[in-house]
């Protein structure tokens with residue numbers, strides 16, 4: 671499928687700003703610019719809004735009437751999918767992993783306001799494959815009932831979602847060019863890998879060489895890197911454009927996960943407070959807080975050289991913060 675022929679349902683306010691972060695930069699001894707995908711606009715924003723433009727376009731082409739996806743109880747992806755469904759006059763079924771929480775807050779509260787149908791399933795936490803199977807099964811059940819479901823895997827990390835970040839990389843490259851900035855790194859969170867894979871695919875697509883440094887918030891480096899490589903390859907096949915990776919192109923650091931996915935670390939807490947107090951920008955406790963903790967540590971250790979220019983890709987997630995009030 672040619673890139674230009676993909677259906678795209680407009681949701682995001684684009685381009686998102688590329689902001690200088692002068693006080694944070696001074697603190698870290700590097701130049702930090704923040705790509706504000708927390709400000710994609712729709713339904714409290716975040717990276718999933720870009721991906722959903724393509725899923726919704728495809729779903730409507732297929733005549734779907736209900737979007738089916740899943741994640742954790744505080745899934746940003748689930749919240750945004752449920753809102754995107756409503757925007758297009760569709761329904762949403764969310765397959766959330768875990769026990770129904772005692773307190774309804776953060777993204778889960780927003781899911782309820784959207785009147786998404788919510789199904790809690792007991793699965794090994796962090797087993798994305800099991801969650802994806804539960805999503806597929808829920809969609810099959812709806813189909814058997816004569817409904818028209820459209821299933822979206824956890825995080826939307828399939829080629830159609832990666833395409834959104836391939837294009838977003840082009841958006842960033844245009845902004846860097848217009849501002850006459852030469853970036854040495856792009857830092858981004860790796861959750862289900864699609865955002866990093868999409869940005870990396872975009873660097874290849876547009877002939878740019880800025881390293882894309884992924885910070886994992888769930889899995890070890892090796893499986894994350896494997897997933898990124900596979901997604902870049904599949905995206906290349908999907909759009910019919912070669913996007914060959916060279917050794918060393920896929921960078922994933924798993925040193926900032928802490929005890930596990932969704933568990934706030936002291937370093938992430940400090941990073942969230944530092945960015946709030948230097949720049950008035952809010953990060954989130956599950957994804958961007960840990961990624962910023964990684965950038966801070968690597969800058970302070972000198973692994974990111976003094977004076978380097980880093981684009982920190984802010985992927986949103988702030989509604990999740992309200993599910994973590996007790997941690998702060």
Ligand SMILES: *Cc1c(COP(=O)(O)O)cnc(C)c1O
Pocket residue numbers: 716717718746747825827859860861862863864865866954957958985986987988
């Ligand atoms: C989903 C999510 C990510 C991770 O994106 P992937 O494409 O799954 O790697 C990062 N930040 C936030 C806030 C998210 O909701």
